[in-house]
Amino acid sequence: MRRSTVDGQPSELDAAVAVAAGLLRAARQPLVYGLLDSTVEAQRAAVAVARRLGAILDTPASASHAGSFRAFERLGAALASRGEYRHAELAVFWACGSDASELAPRPGLARVSVDVGSARGPADADTRLALEPDQEIPALLALRAFARGRRVDAAQAGSLPVEALRSLARRLVSCGYGVVVCDADPAPARRDACRADALTALVRECHRKSRVRLSGLRRGSNPVGAENVLTWLTGFPASVRFGADGPRYGPGEFAAETLLQRGDVDAVLLVGVEPEAHLSNEAAAQLARVPCVALGAVEREGARVFLATSAFGATAGRVFRGDGVALRHAPPQSSDHPSEATVLARLAEALAS
Amino acid sequence: MSERLRITGGRVYDPRHAIDGAIRDICIEDGRVVAALPGDAPTLDAAGLVVMPGAVDIHSHVAGPKVNLARRLEPERRTVPTVPDTGRLYTLLGYTTVFDAAVPLLGARHAHLELQDTPLVDKGFYVLLGNDEFVLAALEDGSDDAVRDVLGWAVRASRAYGVKVVNPGGGAAWKAARGTPGLDDALPGRRVTPRRILTALARAADALALPHPMHLHCSNLGLAGNATTTLDTIAALEGRRVHLAHLQFHVYGGEPGGRPTSRARELSAALAAHANVSADVGQVMFGPATTMTADARVGEMLHDLTGRKWVDADLELEGGCGVVPYEYRERNVVHAMQWAAGLELLLLSPDPWRLVLSTDHPNGGTFLSYPRLLRLLMDRAYRDEQIARVHPQGLEGTALRDGLAREYSLYEVAIVTRAAPARLLGLEHKGHLGVGADADVALYAPDANLETMFTTPRHVLKAGRRVAEDGAIREETWGRTLQATPPFDPAVERALGRVLAEAGSLSLEDYVVGADEIGAAR
Numbered sequence: 004m005r006r007s008t009v010d011g012q013p014s015e016l017d018a019a020v021a022v023a024a025g026l027l028r029a030a031r032q033p034l035v036y037g038l039l040d041s042t043v044e045a046q047r048a049a050v051a052v053a054r055r056l057g058a059i060l061d062t063p064a065s066a067s068h069a070g071s072f073r074a075f076e077r078l079g080a081a082l083a084s085r086g087e088y089r090h091a092e093l094a095v096f097w098a099c100g101s102d103a104s105e106l107a108p109r110p111g112l113a114r115v116s117v118d119v120g121s122a123r124g125p126a127d128a129d130t131r132l133a134l135e136p137d138q139e140i141p142a143l144l145a146l147r148a149f150a151r152g153r154r155v156d157a158a159q160a161g162s163l164p165v166e167a168l169r170s171l172a173r174r175l176v177s178c179g180y181g182v183v184v185c186d187a188d189p190a191p192a193r194r195d196a197c198r199a200d201a202l203t204a205l206v207r208e209c210h211r212k213s214r215v216r217l218s219g220l221r222r223g224s225n226p227v228g229a230e231n232v233l234t235w236l237t238g239f240p241a242s243v244r245f246g247a248d249g250p251r252y253g254p255g256e257f258a259a260e261t262l263l264q265r266g267d268v269d270a271v272l273l274v275g276v277e278p279e280a281h282l283s284n285e286a287a288a289q290l291a292r293v294p295c296v297a298l299g300a301v302e303r304e305g306a307r308v309f310l311a312t313s314a315f316g317a318t319a320g321r322v323f324r325g326d327g328v329a330l331r332h333a334p335p336q337s338s339d340h341p342s343e344a345t346v347l348a349r350l351a352e353a354l355a356s
Numbered sequence: 357m358s359e360r361l362r363i364t365g366g367r368v369y370d371p372r373h374a375i376d377g378a379i380r381d382i383c384i385e386d387g388r389v390v391a392a393l394p395g396d397a398p399t400l401d402a403a404g405l406v407v408m409p410g411a412v413d414i415h416s417h418v419a420g421p422k423v424n425l426a427r428r429l430e431p432e433r434r435t436v437p438t439v440p441d442t443g444r445l446y447t448l449l450g451y452t453t454v455f456d457a458a459v460p461l462l463g464a465r466h467a468h469l470e471l472q473d474t475p476l477v478d479k480g481f482y483v484l485l486g487n488d489e490f491v492l493a494a495l496e497d498g499s500d501d502a503v504r505d506v507l508g509w510a511v512r513a514s515r516a517y518g519v520k521v522v523n524p525g526g527g528a529a530w531k532a533a534r535g536t537p538g539l540d541d542a543l544p545g546r547r548v549t550p551r552r553i554l555t556a557l558a559r560a561a562d563a564l565a566l567p568h569p570m571h572l573h574c575s576n577l578g579l580a581g582n583a584t585t586t587l588d589t590i591a592a593l594e595g596r597r598v599h600l601a602h603l604q605f606h607v608y609g610g611e612p613g614g615r616p617t618s619r620a621r622e623l624s625a626a627l628a629a630h631a632n633v634s635a636d637v638g639q640v641m642f643g644p645a646t647t648m649t650a651d652a653r654v655g656e657m658l659h660d661l662t663g664r665k666w667v668d669a670d671l672e673l674e675g676g677c678g679v680v681p682y683e684y685r686e687r688n689v690v691h692a693m694q695w696a697a698g699l700e701l702l703l704l705s706p707d708p709w710r711l712v713l714s715t716d717h718p719n720g721g722t723f724l725s726y727p728r729l730l731r732l733l734m735d736r737a738y739r740d741e742q743i744a745r746v747h748p749q750g751l752e753g754t755a756l757r758d759g760l761a762r763e764y765s766l767y768e769v770a771i772v773t774r775a776a777p778a779r780l781l782g783l784e785h786k787g788h789l790g791v792g793a794d795a796d797v798a799l800y801a802p803d804a805n806l807e808t809m810f811t812t813p814r815h816v817l818k819a820g821r822r823v824a825e826d827g828a829i830r831e832e833t834w835g836r837t838l839q840a841t842p843p844f845d846p847a848v849e850r851a852l853g854r855v856l857a858e859a860g861s862l863s864l865e866d867y868v869v870g871a872d873e874i875g876a877a878r
């Protein structure tokens with residue numbers, strides 16, 4: 004069985020927790036980061052720890068999902084739970100595939116792939132439309148204009164495939180039920196601040212005449228749990244600072260990427276995340292210089308304190324599906340290790356004493 | 357060791373026991389009211405204070421998917437508090453029990469997660485039925501017994517306290533084809549009518565002896581002329597028990613498609629004539645609000661009206677929800693009429709035991725405005741000042757124009773905020789201070805400004821613990837989740853499983869909330 008460690012040396016869990024508590028308590032501005040591959044129970048416990056520490060709490064979504072958070076706060080959303088997609092007559096895959104079996108090829112479902120540069124939709128789509136990366140946002144705006152019954156003049160149209168866009172808009176406003184699928188946690192190169200706004204506005208416009216929903220694909224085991232738990236406990240989905248006057252929201256400002264780049268944090272607690280997969284090289288390099296407490300099933304090299312926990316897949320608890328439905332996760336085999344939630348609760352106790 | 361406290365010398369308002377301001381001691385032991393305590397028990401001096409049972413909110417929106425979407429939609433926190441703040445802010449007003457009025461089956465697990473994190477108050481919810489495949493399929497097969505078993509299963513699986521029906525059948529029709537069926541119109545592609553759904557579920561709630569009758573949000577909310585729908589609905593129920601949610605939103609006259617007017621007087625008369633019907637008022641309060649409803653049509657209508665941001669979400673095999681930020685303004689003629697209609701209902705109320713307080717938080721305004729609403733009811737001079745400020749056309753034809761003189765007494769306030777909601781909910785141990793009652797108590801210092809008085813109780817006790825004092829939380833305790841446990845024939849699970857196998861993305865077990873998923877998380 005894997006052991007917890009302090010400075011690379013095996014340690015009993017309680018002793019390691021005590022060192023972790025001392026390290027975090029001594030920090031001027033600790034950061035709690037992750038919560039992606041964590042159950043709701045662990046996410047809650049992480050909020051309690053962050054609150055006790057007066058820490059900043061953030062998740063990878065502050066980078067990958069920033070455009071979607073902003074679009075939601077500006078415009079709202081048109082959503083459906085996954086089972087609704089069985090009504091779909093039209094699915095538009097906007098530079099991505101889908102994990103919903105309801106949108107796999109079947110009679111009565113027309114599948115359109117919009118490929119943007121190398122970001123391509125499903126290979127077996129019925130129709131394809133290719134865009135250059137710099138055409139993407141203009142194409143979304145043109146689609147919306149067409150859906151409104153407006154014209155797109157030559158200056159706006161530029162090099163866009165106008166006829167194909169006009170036809171796609173026509174299909175979206177005339178279908179009985181349409182789903183637009185997008186990548187809601189895109190890779191850094193595809194993080195356009197306007198895309199989520201433009202997609203949301205397009206779906207809204209089409210929905211006036213037909214029934215169209217936007218489906219955002221998420222990455223990680225429980226990103227939707229993280230933003231739900233943070234929202235009901237703090238009011239905000241990510242990037243929260245716990246101060247004397249309660250939680251404060253700082254999209255961008257309190258994002259792990261920004262804080263690390265600026266050297267603004269002096270201790271980090273990692274929960275349910277492999278941070279290098281979500282941070283820039285500069286931020287990751289800074290993270291390596293900051294004293295770190297890491298929970299996980301795999302020991303993290305360089306961590307001052309490593310607290311061994313069960314892997315996400317072997318942890319019983321509640322998890323939100325990508326479409327926001329809360330489910331119970333019951334692993335076939337239980338782990339010998341304590342869960343993240345248990346270890347975080349002990350850490351919170353140690354911080355209180 | 358048992359915990360004891362004697363609240364001494366307060367003026368007690370306990371309508372269930374017809375106590376109207378008498379000076380009484382209240383004795384508390386281990387979270388309950390008891391007949392007497394030894395002489396050396398600790399005391400809380402209540403001389404000069406008004407003592408009431410903790411208040412009970414019969415209709416609010418505090419937990420679950422749509423409430424959390426509303427929180428995300430408004431990070432500036434206009435009207436929808438976080439879960440911890442919800443428990444604290446209710447408690448600081450002297451409210452000790454709160455029900456969320458609309459949780460979909462598929463949102464039950466999420467709602468319980470939030471309730472687990474809600475401190476201080478006792479809490480529960482009503483599960484939504486009536487636009488779902490499960491009930492519609494059971495009705496299509498023609499058996500009311502089947503509907504009863506679906507209801508029993510749904511309440512047990514979701515660990516709900518009651519059942520909520522929103523725009524019966526209308527939600528399904530809206531989703532399928534933006535239909536707005538009348539009571540006797542078949543739903544698209546079905547043989548089922550809203551009347552059938554309504555009566556079958558009311559009968560099923562009765563047959564299962566649920567502690568609270570069917571909690572009904574009638575069709576055509578917010579539309580001119582909907583008073584007729586509401587009156588027809590009352591008639592359709594043929595004397596069966598029903599609780600009408602936010603009645604104010606359902607008492608409008610006027611031509612369909614035109615500007616709504618108030619027909620509150622007629623609805624008041626209907627309440628007087630139908631002892632089987634109770635309601636909460638759904639008062640509109642001027643200022644910010646957030647509309648959140650399982651009536652998706654209303655969301656779309658308000659979005660079109662405001663042009664503001666809007667969350668619109670569908671759930672497989674059942675309805676969906678809409679969330680739109682909103683603002684009620686004194687100088688808006690429709691808002692003025694809505695404000696007036698709620699006050700008319702309350703001031704003309706034939707029976708305070710059957711028409712209780714709510715703002716349908718946060719739909720008509722937040723629960724934080726309850727103290728101001730109480731002042732409007734209790735203080736005619738203040739009310740007249742407010743009446744003078746609103747758009748005069750909004751008052752046309754309302755009883756407010758006739759200068760309603762009624763002022764609610766403290767006794768009546770104790771009825772509409774405590775005793776009556778507890779009785780309508782079948783909560784034996786709440787809403788009163790008799791022996792055996794839960795020791796949930798609010799103590800107020802009398803003040804000429806009644807809003808001030810009700811905004812900041814001197815003391816609030818929850819299950820006998822002194823949890824709040826002078827506007828600050830003293831101790832954060834954890835209340836209970838209240839559930840009903842009706843029986844059902846397990847054979848119904850086969851039929852439900854068939855519906856899911858045909859059309860869902862989930863299995864029946866995914867709908868079942870475990871016993872370990874409720875209760876305090878910490």
Ligand SMILES: [Zn+2]
Nearest residue numbers: 415457716719
């Ligand atoms: Zn409501």
